[in-house]
Amino acid sequence: MLAWRANLPAGAMERFLLKRAIVLVVTLTLVSFLAFLVPWLGDADPARAIIRSRVADLALDSAAVEALRIRLGLDQPLLHQFFAWLGRVFQGDLGLSFTSRLPVADQILRAIGVSATLALSALFLALAIALPVGTLAAVHQGRRFDGIVTFIAQGFVSIPEYWLAPVLVLLFAVELGWLPSAGWSGFETLILPAAVLCLRPLAYFSQVMRASMIDVLHANYILAARSRGLGLAGALVRHGLRNGIQPVLTVFALWLAGLLGGSVVVEVIFAIPGMGRLIYSAVINNDMPMLQGSIICIVGLAIIINTAADVLYGVLNPTVTVSGDAR
Amino acid sequence: MTMAARSVRWVMRQHWTFIAGLFSGTVVVLLLVAAPVISLHDPIAQDLSMRLQGPGGDHWLGNDQLGRDLWARLLYGGRFSVVVAALTLFLSVTIGTLIGAWCGRIGGAVDEFVMRVVDVLISFPEIIVALFLIAIIGPGFGTLVLALTLVGWTPFARLARGIALDISSRDYIAAAEVLGCTRTFILLRHVIPNALRPISAMTFLRFGHKLITVGALSYLGLGVQPPDSDWGAMLADARQFAVRQPLLVFAPGIAIMVTALSVTLMGQGLEIDADRSRRLRTGQS
Numbered sequence: 001m002l003a004w005r006a007n008l009p010a011g012a013m014e015r016f017l018l019k020r021a022i023v024l025v026v027t028l029t030l031v032s033f034l035a036f037l038v039p040w041l042g043d044a045d046p047a048r049a050i051i052r053s054r055v056a057d058l059a060l061d062s063a064a065v066e067a068l069r070i071r072l073g074l075d076q077p078l079l080h081q082f083f084a085w086l087g088r089v090f091q092g093d094l095g096l097s098f099t100s101r102l103p104v105a106d107q108i109l110r111a112i113g114v115s116a117t118l119a120l121s122a123l124f125l126a127l128a129i130a131l132p133v134g135t136l137a138a139v140h141q142g143r144r145f146d147g148i149v150t151f152i153a154q155g156f157v158s159i160p161e162y163w164l165a166p167v168l169v170l171l172f173a174v175e176l177g178w179l180p181s182a183g184w185s186g187f188e189t190l191i192l193p194a195a196v197l198c199l200r201p202l203a204y205f206s207q208v209m210r211a212s213m214i215d216v217l218h219a220n221y222i223l224a225a226r227s228r229g230l231g232l233a234g235a236l237v238r239h240g241l242r243n244g245i246q247p248v249l250t251v252f253a254l255w256l257a258g259l260l261g262g263s264v265v266v267e268v269i270f271a272i273p274g275m276g277r278l279i280y281s282a283v284i285n286n287d288m289p290m291l292q293g294s295i296i297c298i299v300g301l302a303i304i305i306n307t308a309a310d311v312l313y314g315v316l317n318p319t320v321t322v323s324g325d326a327r
Numbered sequence: 328m329t330m331a332a333r334s335v336r337w338v339m340r341q342h343w344t345f346i347a348g349l350f351s352g353t354v355v356v357l358l359l360v361a362a363p364v365i366s367l368h369d370p371i372a373q374d375l376s377m378r379l380q381g382p383g384g385d386h387w388l389g390n391d392q393l394g395r396d397l398w399a400r401l402l403y404g405g406r407f408s409v410v411v412a413a414l415t416l417f418l419s420v421t422i423g424t425l426i427g428a429w430c431g432r433i434g435g436a437v438d439e440f441v442m443r444v445v446d447v448l449i450s451f452p453e454i455i456v457a458l459f460l461i462a463i464i465g466p467g468f469g470t471l472v473l474a475l476t477l478v479g480w481t482p483f484a485r486l487a488r489g490i491a492l493d494i495s496s497r498d499y500i501a502a503a504e505v506l507g508c509t510r511t512f513i514l515l516r517h518v519i520p521n522a523l524r525p526i527s528a529m530t531f532l533r534f535g536h537k538l539i540t541v542g543a544l545s546y547l548g549l550g551v552q553p554p555d556s557d558w559g560a561m562l563a564d565a566r567q568f569a570v571r572q573p574l575l576v577f578a579p580g581i582a583i584m585v586t587a588l589s590v591t592l593m594g595q596g597l598e599i600d601a602d603r604s605r606r607l608r609t610g611q612s
Contacts, residue, residue, distance in 0.1 A: 023443050038463065154595065158587035160539045162546040162562055163580030170569055170576075254449075262452030265543045279455065280547060283462040291462055298455060303447055310446075 016314055024307050028300055032089065035295040036082050039288045089296065095289035099281075104293040107278065112260065112297060114184060115267070115274035119259035121190055122197035123252060126205050129198075131245070134209025135236065141214055149210070153203035165196045165269045182271040193270045197263055201255045209248050216244040246316065253309035261298040345596020348531075352589035355582075359405045368396035370403040371554055382574070391561075391575055392568050400561060401578055407557040408545070409586065411468065412537035415475040420530050422476070423483025428518045430484070431491025432510060442488070449481040453540050458549070466549045475537060486529055490522040524601035531594030535587030542583055558583050 069075055073084060088095075094104035137149040172192060173181035183189045216222060217240070225235040236244075264276035271277075275298065282290035338346060358365065367385050373393045380390045389397050430438040457474035464470055494500060494517060503513050542559030544550035551557045556564075558579040565575035 027443065027447055038459075150595070154588060154591045155584075158535050158539075158584045158591060160542055160559070160562075160580065160583050160587075162543055162559065163576070163583065166562070166566055166569060166576060167580070170573075174570065258452045261455045264454050264458065265546065268547060279458055283458050283549070286462065291459065295459060299447075299451070302451055306446060 013314075017311065020307055020311055020314075024303065027303050031299045031303070032086060032296055033082060035292045035299075036085055038292050038295065094293035094296070097282075097290045098287040099285045099290075104289050107290070108275070108293050108297050111273060111275045111278045112301075114272060115260050115263065115276065118190065118193060118197065118263060118267070118272060118274060119256055121194040122259065122263075123201055123255055125194055126198040126202035127248070127252065130202050130205030130209055130248070131241075134206040134248075135213050135241075135244070137206065137210040138213035138217060139232070139236075141210075141217075146210075149206060153207055156199040156203040159199060161196050162265050162269065164199070165192070165266060168192055168196060169269075182269070184270075184272045189270070189272075193263075193266050193272060197259065197266050201259075204251060204255070205248055208251050209244065212247045213240065213244045216240045219243070246313075250309055250313060253305055257302040257305040260301055261294070342596040342599045344592045345600070348589045348592030348594075348596060350589075351585060352593060355405070355586050355589060356409075358402055359409060362399075362402035362406070366396065366399035366402050368399045370395060370399040370556070372396070389572065389574055391572075392564065397575065397578060400556060401558075401582055404557045404561055404579065405582060405586065407468075407551045407555060408538055408541040408559065408583075411471050411475070411541045412534055415472050415479055415537055416530055416534060418472070418476045419479035419533075420483050420526060423480035424487040424519065424522060424526055426480065427484035427487030427489075428491045428514055428522060431488035432495060432514055432518065438488075441484070445481045445484055448478050449485070451478050453478050453537075454543055457540070457544055461544075461549050466544075466552060471541060471544065471550060475540065479533070479537070482529065482533070483526060486525060487518075487522050490525065491518045494518055494521055524597065524604060528594050528597035528601050531590050531597055534590040534594070538583060538587050538590075 073081055076084075092105050094108070096102065097104050097107065100107070133149060137146045140146045169181045169192065172179045179192055180189050181192075213236075216236075219240075221239055222235050225239050226232065230238070261275045261279060263274065264280050266272070267274045267276035268280055275294065278290065279294045279298075281287070282294060338349065373395055374390065382389045391397055391400065426441060430441050453475055456478050457471060460470050460474040460477075491514075500513060500517060503517065508516070541550055542557065542562070545557045545559030546563045548560075548563065551560050561579040562576065565572075565579070569576045
């Protein structure tokens with residue numbers, strides 16, 4: 001397909017893509033089986049848990065439990081139940097939430113959108129700062145500016161979000177009154193959470209960008225461009241950036257996958273209706289269908305994003321990834 | 328030369344960031360270990376007449392919303408998170424290094440399978456794994472350690488595998504194989520010792536994140552359980568009182584930051600050292 005470009009053996013690219021596709025399907029099936037098992041791993045019997053979440057009465061009517069067990073097919077063999085459940089999942093039916101009695105799938109879909117907006121704002125903010133800062137640090141490698149950038153990056157990584165968020169709220173919402181302290185109702189409510197969330201990726205992006213640009217600076221094509229009379233800045237912008245940015249994009253994909261559910265603390269503090277807060281309240285309320293649904297979505301998305309990044313990287317750098325893989 | 332003198336000389340040869348981190352990290356550890364000696368008060372003894380008092384008298388940092396001594400709570404509160412983070416890292420490093428080095432040496436389908444597992448787990452936020460496990464088996468010390476180790480071993484496995492692959496192509500490994508050394512012997516005698524420097528750098532660099540994650544779960548009420556407390560739980564308690572007594576918010580936050588930063592600085596120093604020794608060995612400039 002694309003193999004001619006990199007002088008790869010015939011079919012190498014196809015084999016690479018096929019292998020990734022197989023791994024994708026296998027891992028997704030494994031993950032959904034694990035998610036399916038969740039209610040069985042705890043001490044609670046699912047039928048009992050459902051009835052208990054609906055009825056406050058502690059003494060359970062065993063006839064009602066038995067009836068529900070038969071109605072839900074819980075008396076069938078486990079594998080049989082798994083495939084029935086998987087069939088429903090493929091139709092987008094993740095069941096009803098124990099607490100809100102609403103379809104899990106709708107709630108997750110809405111929450112994913114919110115989390116994606118938050119994550120992408122934070123990550124693009126981080127990227128916008130990290131690219132120039134990382135490049136400058138690479139140019140000044142080993143000098144004072146470089147040292148300061150590295151130190152600040154390590155400082156950022158050491159700040160807990162659950163400390164920074166309340167402090168920023170105290171400053172910008174309570175004292176100055178410039179921004180809302182919590183909620184999710186437009187651009188203004190996005191600023192503080194995105195600022196808190198961007199620090200850690202900012203630190204990583206700038207360090208990855210720095211390391212990658214140091215390699216680029218020593219590359220022959222930069223020397224060639226400069227010997228043709230281009231200034232350092234011109235050579236970097238016209239030839240260096242395109243190569244230097246690639247490792248950062250890989251890290252970007254990893255962070256995106258991680259932040260879709262991983263911004264629990266920020267979402268809880270700022271009362272943002274995203275995936276993190278959804279999972280948190282599902283844990284607090286022991287809401288099993290919600291947990292199953294979130295596991296499938298979060299892990300599934302992480303795997304898909306990772307595979308996409310991997311394949312994209314393989315297509316952009318066929319000699320590195322694909323030929324190494326075909327070994 | 329005695330052992331002590333040799334260690335001092337080894338430390339003095341390291342990068343300044345390592346020495347700075349080692350110094351402040353040691354101070355923090357000593358404070359946490361010697362908590363019963365240093366603090367004059369019981370961290371859970373309440374005295375409502377002293378509610379939200381500022382620093383002064385024998386309450387060095389003042390009192391919290393229940394009149395408990397803040398300095399004592401700070402010292403005892405560090406113990407939980409630091410122990411969980413350190414124990415988790417110890418388990419992650421041991422498991423990850425062994426699995427990674429072993430996969431790198433044997434290769435084949437097992438290696439391929441394990442590395443795909445690593446690919447999936449490595450991008451997975453630790454806090455989510457912890458939340459799921461808490462939902463299934465309930466909160467507690469064991470749950471935290473298990474949850475953080477479950478994903479924590481992956482970066483070490485990837486690093487150790489890379490080093491093992493690199494070393495496997497060397498002549499002295501071929502020589503050892505010809506001499507009839509077993510696979511386990513080569514792993515323990517050649518691969519692991521070579522991986523020690525970069526692995527220990529990564530261990531220190533990962534500590535801060537673990538510490539913050541443990542604090543985050545405690546902040547959400549799913550980590551440390553009352554009557555025990557830690558810095559994250561203290562921050563959660565202090566939130567409503569931030570305006571009246573800002574120190575309640577600043578003290579635990581700064582404690583987490585100083586601890587995380589010291590260990591990170593040590594990690595960075597070790598990483599510089601690992602790079603330097605690799606360049607010396609491979610003869611690159």
